[in-house]
Amino acid sequence: MSSKAHSTGLRAKHRQPSPRKQSLPLPKANAEAINFLKSIQPKDLQLLVFSETLAMVSDTGEPLGELTIDVQKGKYRDELGVISYCLIVHALNRGFLDNLLCGNSLLGYLSGKMEIMEQHSHEFIKLLVLPMERKTSLVRQEDQLAMTRIVKEGEEMKTEVTFFPWNSTAGFISEAANLVILRVMAWRQMVPSNARFLALDTEGKLCYSTYQALGFQTIQVGHQQAEVFIVEQTVHSDEGIPMSCQFYLFSDGHLAKRVQVGSPGCCIITKMPILREQDEIEPPPVFEKKPLAWEEDMELYSKFMDRKEELRLSHNSYMLHHPEAHALISDFLLFLLLRQPADVVTFAAEYFGPFSVRRQPTPALPSSNRPSPFRSLAPEPSSSCGFTPASGEG
Incomplete structure (x- = not known):
């Protein structure tokens, strides 16, 4: 999927894109966040490759839609044609909010260090008077990260292009990387202490993002009970109020529940998954060396x-x-x-x-x-x- 594939529409009033840079100084992730990302090893990523589905429900339990998250191994070809291995993260959320159709989709390519290679997201809400739609693309271009945002309200469309120096994105957690990092925290049953990551707010500006462990809780899934680890992520926007989301995670990284703080509904699992366990690598068997008495073997002799x-x-x-x-x-x-x-x-x-x-x-x-x-x-x-x-x- 390429950022060049976005259509501007035939009848929409389209403003010309205006390249800009976020005002300096840019926020910086701290050492705790960067060290946490460095601690993720390839063997850890092998445990995080699976797909899951949750149901969107209202406060009264009424079904509203569905959320699917899929993490798979794959290959990525950059602008120079160089192919490298990566994680492909695909998430799709589609349902109804106050009887209005809404949803969002996400497709991201991540390196083994959780660095963004390319990501595309699409959000929409079908308002009766003024439908809203927002598309955001992130593409690494040599020594910078290019972001293209297309915001459409009714017939009016606005495109904005922003460039972030690549060295300023250390510790940056994209939406795709966030879904993978939550699985890492679930496996480790811990959140990095005092870690301050970087993220993008709703206006496409770099800001701080933090994670907090809220402890453990036992939930009921069908006829089974299971313990979940609760992690709260907060995006601290400089211009708006902080946005928090709580994730209830099983020990293997499966998502049991997701609650957007302030939202009237949530996403919850409907069927207990088969929890994966980390494979224990057994030492190779040791065979004692025995002397070969070939003179006593009639065939060898x-x-x-x-x-x-x-x-x-x-x-x-x-x-x-x-x-x-x-x-x-x-x-x-x-x-x-x-x-x-x-x-x-x-x-x-x-x-x-x-x-x-x-x-x-x-x-x-x-x-x-x-x-x-x-x-x-x-x-x-x-x-x-x-x-x-x-x-x-x-």
């Missing part, structure tokens, strides 16, 4: 004897067809026993060196004191001093 006989016949055949090899080895061993050098390896190198095709030819009458090229790597034993096979010895 038979294969060994067959292979041994095969090699013996092959070696005899080779020596039969190459009698010069036998003569060369016999000559070397005879000379080795006559000289009995202390360094057998250097002696063998000097003996077989003249047979190499890469070695330069030696003069017909070489000096007996001529230094050997092999003596630079090892000390020259006195017993083999002056030996040169090309001189005619041996």
